[in-house]
Structures are given as structure tokens and as C-alpha cells.
Amino acid sequence: MARHVHLDRNAIGIECEPRWAGLARANLDHARYQGAIGTGGVITGDARNAGTLVTDPHVAGQVSLLLTSPPYGHHTHGHVSAGRNSGQGGVRKRNHTYGKTPHNLSRGSHDRLVCGFTDILAGCLPLLRPGGIVAITTRPFRKAGHLVDFPAQVWAAAQDAGLEPVQRLVALLCGIKNDRLVTRASFFAMHETRQARAAGLPLHVNAHEEVLVLRRPLDPGQESASVPQRQADR
Template sequence: MPDPRQPIRPLSVWATGQQHPRRQRAHRYSPASTAHPAKMLPALARHIIATFTRPGDLILDPMCGIGTSCVEAAHLARHAIGVEYEPRWATIARANAALAAGQGAPGTIRIITADARGLPAIAPADAAGTVALVLTSPPYGKATHGQVHADRSRGVHKRDFQYGHGAGNLARHLARHAGLVRADRAVALLAGLRGTRLIPRTTFFALHNARAARDAGIPLHVVAHEDVLLLRRLDGSGPGRRAT
């Protein structure tokens, strides 16, 4: 719920899809990173980190996946802690952190394989009270993302389109009350902007979902953006810069 004491500013639109996602990740992420079903756009992570933090700040991603937010933070001279529930993605996140370090990223990255509901107990002791920004992208439904392989003999097959089935996965739970209130909202474009034209970056799954909905009589359009909610502490304590 919005804080009634704070006026909500007009919606902001961020041009984070100017480059294709493959180009955004080229040379900065390991090839295994492509398997993740819902990767954050590196340009989106960079924009948020550069806007809401300063060099030397600490970033926390409690559902870090392949570590996009952590990698981009390190390249921007911030430090990052990433928590990932599933060991497969945590292993890839560590590989991406090592790649960033090898490329001279000035920030540091710590990846923890754990259930983020255990925070702050699982976080390093020196991180207590020092996080400047919580940046995360919660898990999505299984029909939205993934990888597709097609051949004439077997047809279309999907892979890496869902998370694990463990009961502790945060995709299976509602978010708990954390003392945060909405400060603003933004739209991060998945499409590119060329003058007055939008350049689509449409996935197979987005097209499939839209076509299936239209066949069922639902006038669904292909989504060309992600919603970004900017939250802050209700009590005003801490560094005061929060986004998710």
C-alpha cells in the first residue's frame, strides 16, 4: 500500500532494452547463465544501482539467481551479497562473480547458498546495518520464461522453464511483512527505443502466451516491459535507499 503521507510521483520509464539481452550479457556472464528461466536485464540492474547507491555501498539480492545484480554492482565499484536458494544457480552466480573479478571489477561479491527467509542470521556479520540497497527480482511463473528447442521430428520442447519444487523456494510463499512502503514505481522497457518506434525483444513464451490467450478470446498483448517497485523503510531508519 502506498504511504498516504508521501505523494506518488508520475510513472518513470527506463530505456533498459536498447541492446538485446544477449549483447548485454556478452563476455560478462558464463554460457551456463542462459539456462536460468528469469534473468534480470543487466542494464536494469545497472540503472537501479547507479541511481540509488554510491561507489563503495553494499547491495543485497536475497534471490540472486545467476548473480546479475551482484555482477553489475561489482563493475560499478559497489560491493554485493547474493543469496540463492537453489545450488545450481548459486554455482553459476559464483562463476559469474569470478568472471567479474577477472575482468577487473573493483567491487566484491559474496554468494551464499541458503534460504533468504533466514536473513539476517545467514548474512556475514560485517554486513549488519550496512546494506544501502536491496535489489531483487522475485521468481516468476513457469510459463513466462525458459529455453526452447525445435526440430522437425520432435517438434517444440521447453527446458529450464521452472524453478525447483522444494517447499522452501520463495516462489511458493507470499512475501512477509517487512516494514517497507512504496516510494515510487517505474517501467523498465524490454523493447528497444528507436525514435518513436519500439524494437521488440519478444520471447517465444511471450508470443505463445499471447496467441493462446487470443485463441481463447482474451485480447492479451505481448508484454514489453517490467514493473519496478521502489520501496523504502516506513520508519525512515537505515541508509534510506531501497528498491526491488
């Protein structure tokens, strides 16, 4: 969201975890200190209730862009550091846990997560202007060795929430070294693949995410959306 205010855009963020909401507010404060002229605010709450959490009457039906990503749970979330750098060996994992509140989607079943994310998008729908864009970043992952096509599930969930599909894009997780693409797959994806190969399963590592682009349907008779004025993040 700090990037939006640097671009002189107005942004609203909704985050259920107080820790990450506080970090987002700190980033906004830093952006203002750097001279950003856009405005931004962060609401701590459940995005499934976005329509009631965002109380500014000038926002409802005016948001032009919603950026979001579903909570994955501990399978793909967090930071990892190798203990060999400290001489202790092993691998240490941090920032991979979520809050303990019962409504937190990352702490339930996978079906509950998908249904809950559908509710999040449906809850945000009234904030979008007709033709407003929703961009969702999501990735496939492995669970117990089985590939979960999470992007396809999220693609379907977004349409169930009332959004129109626009485009599915592949974003490679890679870098450039000596004019060649080099994979930058996550530790979690690499770990799953190594375990599978050690067990005799010839799996390949997932080295991409998907960017799902959808939009709120236009009003009847409306040919195109007007110029975007406001941004929103979750």
C-alpha cells in the same frame, strides 16, 4: 552482482538454488579475472532467513540497496527455442524448473508465493540501513487466460513487510528498429495471447515489467539517509 563489483561496490547474494548460486559465483570469479576491484559473495540458502545467513556483523543495518525479483514458477520462467532451426519442429523449453525442496516458493500455490515473498523482504529488512532502497522487478502474467496483476500484489507484500513505498516504474520490453519501438515481449506472453485469440478472446500481449522502488523507514528524527556504501542482491 558482477556488475556491482565492476563498479567498485561490495555485494552479497542469497540464492536458494545451488545451480544458480554456483553460476553467480562463477560470474564473480570472472569479474575478478577481468580486474573488478569490488568484493562479492554468494550464500546458498533461503532468503527468508537472510538475517541469520549473513553473519558478518559489519553488514547488518548497513546495506544501501537490495535488488530482487520474486520466483514466478514455470509460467514465465525459462528459455525457449524453436525446433524449426534444427528441422525438428515444435518448441523446446529449458531452464524452467526449480529445485524439488518443499520450501521452494515456486512449487507451491500462488498465495504461498506472495506470503513467502513478504517473508523474504521482512527477513532482509534488518540488513538494510535506514533509508536503504529496495528495487523489485516483476511483471504481470496470464494464468489459464486470466491476467494476474502480480506487480500490485508484490507492491502490497513489500509494504506488509515494513517497507515504505517510493515509486512504481514501467520498463518496456522493447527494442529500436528503424527509429521505432518494437516489442520484445516474452515467448510466454506471446504464446498466451495467441492461444486466447485463437479461442476468440481479443487479448493484447503484455510488453512491460514494473520496477517497484521502496525503502526501509528512516529512524525517528533522521531527515535523510547517508551516502550508500554497500550493495546487496538476491
